[in-house]
Amino acid sequence: MKRKTKIIIGLASAAIIVCGGLFGAGMYFYNVAVVPAPKSFLSKSKPIKKGDALYPAHKWYQEANKQRWNEISATRHLKLDANYIAAAKPTNKTVIIAHGFMSNKDNMFDYAYMFHNLGYNVLLPDARGHGDSQGNYIGYGWPDRLDYVKWIKRVIRHNGANSEIAVFGTSMGGATTMMVSGVKGLPRQVKAFVEDCGYTDVYSEIAYQAKEMYHLPTFPLVDIVSGINHVKNGYSFKKASALDQVRKNTRPMLFIHGAHDHFVPTRMVYPLYRADKGPKQLLIVPGPGHSRSFHNRPTLYRDTIEKFLNRYLK
Structure with missing residues (x-):
């Protein structure tokens, strides 16, 4: 009997140690994946100098008349922050631009410049926990989708009921764009979506990164981190699904992905494209890197977006 008791106590102690270790690892990777902070795996942006390809766009953005808008999250x-830049000529057409993971509105200056040159007003929000917006967690587009509905309604109040709106985003912003597309009761003024290199769902993307960067298996670590996130922030990684959202979408969407993207793997775009229920187009852009399609093939990128949006925003 004493031997059995010792064995049970030993097993229980081992289980507690294992569970404690897994929870500790889960908290560590929660901080890596979900807490807004500098990330060692993200490349640092270099200062833009005169003569650089991005210099004209950067100079324009620095000098543009930016209206500071604020909203309260859904x-x-x-408190959420955004910059609104009116088109050079008055128009009711606006593009709302969603940035990527640990980026911010100001880093989207090149896309803002592109849409400005195409004649659109542009609105550049900071997502929760990014830039000048409040928040101590990264929403990966899921809670943010409802915030973007509030930004959409803000544009309509500002520009009138005849507003025509497109939502555009890259990487996490691309996933956010797709998540917005499936929101029930989305205002009719939203005419189209353009998503660039968004992921299918948060669980799959984090599982992919856990394997690629840390050589870790999906189970149980990603599930533990997802559980911690659910308790802290109200959503699980599997629930945060762009794939499920595009299945509900009936409005036009342009899907863009780099041909050799190894951060959000290119293969993710195909099930997203197939699942979408609205008018759609797929552009696979030659070249390496994540969220580099615009820079790899700027003319192809701009012309494809221009022609797509011209079909749906009159």
Whole structure:
């Protein structure tokens, strides 16, 4: 009996140690994946100098007349920040631009410049926990989708009921764009979506990164981190699914992905494209890198977006 008791106590102790270790690892990777902070795996942007290809866009953005807009998030009562830049000629057409993971509105200056040159007003929000917006977690587009609905309604109030709006985003912003597309009761003024290199769902993307960067298996670590995130922030990684959202979408969407993307793997775009229920187009852009399609093939990128949006925003 004493021997059995010792064995049970030993097993229980081992289980507690293992569970404690897994929870500790889960908290560590929660901080890596979900807490807004500098990330060692992200490349640092270099200062833009005169003569650089991006210099004209950067100079324009620095000098542009930016209206500072604020909104309160759809949940958690967070103060959100955005820049609105009116088109050179008055128009009711606006593109709302969603940035990527640990980026911010100001880093989207090149896309803002592109849309400005195409004649659109542009709105550049900071997502929760990014830039000048409040928040202590990264929403990966899921809670943010409801915030973008509020930004959409803000544009309509500003530019009138005849507004025509497109939502555009890259990487996490691309996933956000797709997540917005499936929101029930989305205002009719939203005419089209353009997503660039977004992921199918948060669980799959984090599982992919856990394997690629840390050589870790999906189970149980990603599930533990997802559980921690659900308790802290109200959503699980599997629930945060762009794939499920595009299945509900009936409005036009342009899907863009780099041909050799190894951060959000190119293969993710195909099930997203197939699942979408609205008018759609797929552009696979030659060249390496993540969220580099615009820079790899700027003319192809701009012309494809221009022609796509011209079909749906009159």
